[in-house]
Amino acid sequence: MPQRSPLDLPEGDPFGPHNLPYGVFTTPHAPHLRRIGVRYGSHVLDAGAAAAATASPHAELLGAATLNPLMAAGRPVWQAVRAEVLDWLTNPAHRPTIEPLMHPLTTLALHLPIEVADYVDFYASEHHAANVGRMFRPDGDALTPNWKHLPIGYHGRAGTVLVSGTPIVRPQGQYLPPAPAVSSSSPTPSAPSAPSTPSAPHTSSPTPVFGPSLRLDFEAEVAFVVGAPSPLNTPVPLSGFHDHVFGLCLLNDWSARDIQSWEYRPLGPFLGKSFATSLAAWITPLDALAPARTAPPARDLPLLPYLDDSTAEPFGFDLRIEVAVNGHTVSRPPFSAMYWTAAQQLAHMTVNGASLRTGDVFASGTVSGPRPAERGCLLELTWGGRDPVHLPDGSRTFLEDGDEVTLTAWAPGAHGARIGLGEVTGHVVPATP
Numbered sequence: 001m002p003q004r005s006p007l008d009l010p011e012g013d014p015f016g017p018h019n020l021p022y023g024v025f026t027t028p029h030a031p032h033l034r035r036i037g038v039r040y041g042s043h044v045l046d047a048g049a050a051a052a053a054t055a056s057p058h059a060e061l062l063g064a065a066t067l068n069p070l071m072a073a074g075r076p077v078w079q080a081v082r083a084e085v086l087d088w089l090t091n092p093a094h095r096p097t098i099e100p101l102m103h104p105l106t107t108l109a110l111h112l113p114i115e116v117a118d119y120v121d122f123y124a125s126e127h128h129a130a131n132v133g134r135m136f137r138p139d140g141d142a143l144t145p146n147w148k149h150l151p152i153g154y155h156g157r158a159g160t161v162l163v164s165g166t167p168i169v170r171p172q173g174q175y176l177p178p179a180p181a182v183s184s185s186s187p188t189p190s191a192p193s194a195p196s197t198p199s200a201p202h203t204s205s206p207t208p209v210f211g212p213s214l215r216l217d218f219e220a221e222v223a224f225v226v227g228a229p230s231p232l233n234t235p236v237p238l239s240g241f242h243d244h245v246f247g248l249c250l251l252n253d254w255s256a257r258d259i260q261s262w263e264y265r266p267l268g269p270f271l272g273k274s275f276a277t278s279l280a281a282w283i284t285p286l287d288a289l290a291p292a293r294t295a296p297p298a299r300d301l302p303l304l305p306y307l308d309d310s311t312a313e314p315f316g317f318d319l320r321i322e323v324a325v326n327g328h329t330v331s332r333p334p335f336s337a338m339y340w341t342a343a344q345q346l347a348h349m350t351v352n353g354a355s356l357r358t359g360d361v362f363a364s365g366t367v368s369g370p371r372p373a374e375r376g377c378l379l380e381l382t383w384g385g386r387d388p389v390h391l392p393d394g395s396r397t398f399l400e401d402g403d404e405v406t407l408t409a410w411a412p413g414a415h416g417a418r419i420g421l422g423e424v425t426g427h428v429v430p431a432t433p
Contacts, residue, residue: 006043006102007095013041014420017090018413020082021282021422022047022067022247025108034065034111038085039282039422043102050088053097058084067113067283071227071246072358078227078246082285110281112163114225117359119161119277120349121221121253121269122153124340126297128368131380148301151340151348153362156253157274161361164281164424168254170216170401170431171275174208175258212431213256213272215385216399219366220323220333220376220407223251224342225283226360233353238312241343242286244356248342249280250321250407250424251363257379257398279361282422289419292411294318294336306351307344315341319421321367321409323376325399328391333367333376335409401430 009016017040025037025044037044048063056062058081061070070081088094123129126143129152133142146152227246230236236244253273260272295314302308309315319335345362366376375381378398381389388395399405405428409421 005095005099006041006104007089007099009041012417014410014418015039015041016417017086018417019284019288019419020085020089021284021288022070022113023282023422024066024111024113025103026111027103027108031109036062036064036067036070037103037108038089039105040089040102042105044105044108045085045089045098046101046103047085049101050085050098053101054088054094056084066115067246068115068358071114071225072229074228075243078285079287082287110163110165112161112279113281113283114359114361116158116161116361117226117357118361119156119158120153120360120362121156121273121365122151122340122345122363123365124151124338124345125364125366125368125376126339127337127370127374128366128376128380131368131375135379135384148299148339149303150307151345153345153349153365154268156269156277158361160274161277161279164278164422164426166276166278166426167429168276168278168426169429170212171256171259171271172210172212172431173256173259173263173271174210175213175256175262176207177205177209178214178258208262213259214398215257216428217255217257217378218323218399218405218426219253219255220321220331221251221253221363221365221367222248222317222319222321222335223279223361223363224248224346226356226362227358228356229358230350230356232355234350234355235306235353236346236350236356237306238309238315238343238347241315241346244346245286245342247283247285248289248317249283250409250421251280251361252278252405252407252424252426253363253366254278254426255377255379276426277363278424278426280422280424284419284421289317289411291414292318292419296341297337297339306347309341309344312343315343317342317411319409319411321376321407324406324408325389325391325396326393326404327406330389330391331373331375331381332369333374334369335364335367337369337374338364338367399428401428403428
């Protein structure tokens with residue numbers, strides 16, 4: 001039986017011609033030569049080689065070692081290149097040229113597809129923010145007074161944004177020691193004896209200790225990648241979202257909850273977040289996700305004009321995320337439930353005159369839905385460590401050494417198709433001695 005061509009995909013493949021995400025790869029024969037690739041089914045097209053072979057006017061952009069030159073070229077070029085790639089992969093006339101340039105995905109090493117400029121993390125899920133508020137402020141309002149007036153965010157650390165698959169070393173830092181367990185057994189890094197929260201940690205001492213984090217957590221998020229830059233002192237309105245954002249991908253913003261709880265007041269996240277942020281190896285262009293656009297939840301309060309999207313096109317995305325720990329699904333957060341959209345986040349982060357740079361990444365914050373099975377981090381799933389999550393290999397309150405967290409997602413496409421997003425995986429390894 002003749003072998004199926006990599007250009008002949010099975011019906012319903014989530015990485016078919018309706019998707020075409022971009023990444024960067026190397027082959028075993030040339031491990032130092034990074035190339036731009038386009039995922040197509042279980043194969044990857046060497047986009048630079050295809051551009052050279054077809055005398056494409058975009059050969060220089062596609063021959064780069066990162067996506068940054070292509071992203072900086074702007075939306076008209078993004079659309080032209082996408083149309084060109086689609087033609088290469090689906091036009092029978094190109095088959096003799098393109099087929100030899102397809103590489104099996106399993107044979108390739110995948111790399112961070114962009115040079116990250118700045119990294120911003122938001123707090124855009126009402127369900128996540130309300131759950132955290134109920135844990136930390138049980139006698140007060142779940143949401144802070146500003147939460148429904150602006151998308152809250154903070155600047156993260158771009159230098160530790162890592163490609164999916166990079167091992168995650170358990171971070172060390174200062175934290176307050178947990179209270180002694182009621183039983184005679186000692187607390188372990190994977191199962192602290194009592195829950196602790198940033199506002200009211202349950203500890204046995206007001207004096208911090210130094211050591212590996214005992215409360216390592218994941219956060220299921222969606223990242224948006226800036227392509228075209230913007231000048232200083234030139235805010236980007238809601239309508240400018242598609243001109244500046246190249247695409248989106250999954251992101252895991254790893255969090256050390258005990259380090260975070262000790263350090264975060266009054267300036268917010270620092271060492272508890274900056275040690276590692278995992279980014280998918282594949283960036284899906286916004287144009288591929290046009291069928292997945294959806295309206296955000298109804299607004300409870302009127303918004304200031306620069307954030308008011310009541311008459312704007314729908315800027316939400318219907319992304320169905322799944323979180324697995326050691327292969328066992330623990331959560332299915334719906335991105336369509338996010339209160340603040342990426343367009344509002346972009347407008348807010350530039351309204352003060354801040355400029356955009358090619359390679360800027362801004363993330364949604366933890367994605368959580370209204371149901372317990374839709375919570376996007378262990379802090380919520382275990383309610384601060386009170387209610388362990390049960391896995392086939394034992395219970396968890398927070399992550400143990402050896403645990404592997406995998407985020408996957410898909411979005412509805414045209415005519416019942418599914419649009420696959422590249423996964424994000426991270427394997428927890430012990431703290432460095």
